[in-house]
Amino acid sequence: ALTRRVACPDGKNTAINAACCPLFEIIEDIQNNLFDNECGEEFHESLRLVFHDAIGFSSSGGKGGGADGSIMTFSDVETLYHANNGIDGIIEVQRPFVEKHNISAGDFIQLAGAIGLSNCPGAPRLDYFFGRPNAVAAAPDLTVPEPFDTVDSILERFAEAGFNADEVVALLASHSVAAADHVDESIPGTPFDSTPGIFDSQFFIEVQLAGTGFPGTGRGQGEVESPLQGEMRLQSDQEFARDPRTACTWQSFINNQNKLQTEFKAAMLKLSLLGHDRSSLIDCSEVVPTPVPLSDSAHLPAGKSMVDVQPACATSAFPTLTAESGPATSVPPVGDS
Numbered sequence: 001a002l003t004r005r006v007a008c009p010d011g012k013n014t015a016i017n018a019a020c021c022p023l024f025e026i027i028e029d030i031q032n033n034l035f036d037n038e039c040g041e042e043f044h045e046s047l048r049l050v051f052h053d054a055i056g057f058s059s060s061g062g063k064g065g066g067a068d069g070s071i072m073t074f075s076d077v078e079t080l081y082h083a084n085n086g087i088d089g090i091i092e093v094q095r096p097f098v099e100k101h102n103i104s105a106g107d108f109i110q111l112a113g114a115i116g117l118s119n120c121p122g123a124p125r126l127d128y129f130f131g132r133p134n135a136v137a138a139a140p141d142l143t144v145p146e147p148f149d150t151v152d153s154i155l156e157r158f159a160e161a162g163f164n165a166d167e168v169v170a171l172l173a174s175h176s177v178a179a180a181d182h183v184d185e186s187i188p189g190t191p192f193d194s195t196p197g198i199f200d201s202q203f204f205i206e207v208q209l210a211g212t213g214f215p216g217t218g219r220g221q222g223e224v225e226s227p228l229q230g231e232m233r234l235q236s237d238q239e240f241a242r243d244p245r246t247a248c249t250w251q252s253f254i255n256n257q258n259k260l261q262t263e264f265k266a267a268m269l270k271l272s273l274l275g276h277d278r279s280s281l282i283d284c285s286e287v288v289p290t291p292v293p294l295s296d297s298a299h300l301p302a303g304k305s306m307v308d309v310q311p312a313c314a315t316s317a318f319p320t321l322t323a324e325s326g327p328a329t330s331v332p333p334v335g336d337s
């Protein structure tokens with residue numbers, strides 16, 4: 001069946017829902033002037049911001065408005081929280097875009113996350129809902145998990161916001177397109193996997209390898225040894241990969257791009273709706289571009305073999321992977337673009 005499309009007032013785009021038309025101009029602006037059309041540093045920071053804004057929420061109340069933009073509107077309060085270290089940078093980079101376009105901070109943060117992710121090969125096409133009102137208050141402190149927190153406490157925090165353990169592991173796929181600037185301040189831009197510009201399962205593979213050293217100047221807070229030169233491993237990621245409650249889900253995403261995409265997309269939708277009644281928002285998913293599919297397949301980094309794997313799922317075997325050829329993989333930092 002043909003879906004009827006309307007011409008947008010911009011004279012360039014068409015939409016199924018005319019209410020989504022104003023988004024095209026914002027998308028063009030952020031693709032060119034925020035992300036450089038890349039799955040790079042500004043997008044990585046923007047995805048972290050999606051999480052830190054939205055997770056300020058509790059289903060039982062008393063914890064902030066969820067995905068409401070409070071982290072930007074009340075940045076003077078929320079950026080002081082320890083877990084938000086360094087997030088002020090992307091807030092101030094995004095703020096002029098929010099001021100220029102007629103959009104709430106909550107809508108903008110979610111839009112930037114969904115559009116930026118579409119620049120990452122292998123990513124799912126996220127949904128996007130539009131119409132969040134302005135935030136009315138800052139989220140309180142201690143809603144954002146820290147890398148030195150236990151699996152127990154992280155699962156408890158997520159459960160309070162409505163997520164089960166499988167959904168938490170799915171959300172951690174975001175660390176496949178991510179790097180740390182502040183865990184070890186001497187090595188900003190140190191990625192969590194060898195492919196920070198690609199949404200793949202390398203993060204889940206590489207966190208399951210035996211750690212061999214620290215990438216920079218010793219151990220940062222919440223940091224544990226990683227298997228590769230130039231790669232950062234968070235203590236929380238290491239423990240999620242090895243905890244009996246989460247290890248099998250963790251392993252299930254390896255070399256299963258379809259499962260990874262489907263479950264990440266579903267959990268991200270849930271995250272983006274925290275604090276909102278879905279029926280009060282407009283479904284503008286149609287404005288999100290379709291990401292390029294993945295071309296490379298899951299592998300061990302060069303220099304590693306199956307003996308380096310520390311399998312932790314009791315009910316199914318770790319998939320057999322072959323290593324890339326060549327000298328041991330060393331991961332370059334993600335640069336500021």
Ligand code: HEM
Nearest residue numbers: 044045047048051145146147171174178179180181182183
């Ligand atoms: C288990 C809970 C989590 C913990 C403890 C955690 C912790 C961290 C830490 C410590 C960093 C490094 C920040 C820096 O030094 O620059 C980081 C980066 C990042 N996190 Fe998480 N995270 C968690 C879950 C998530 C979730 C659910 C998302 C998104 C849905 C997310 C997205 C990101 C991204 C994209 C970055 C990279 C930022 C950049 O490249 O600048 N994280 N995370």
Ligand SMILES: [Ca+2]
Nearest residue numbers: 176195198200
């Ligand atoms: Ca990756």
Ligand SMILES: [Mn+2]
Nearest residue numbers: 041045179181
């Ligand atoms: Mn960064």
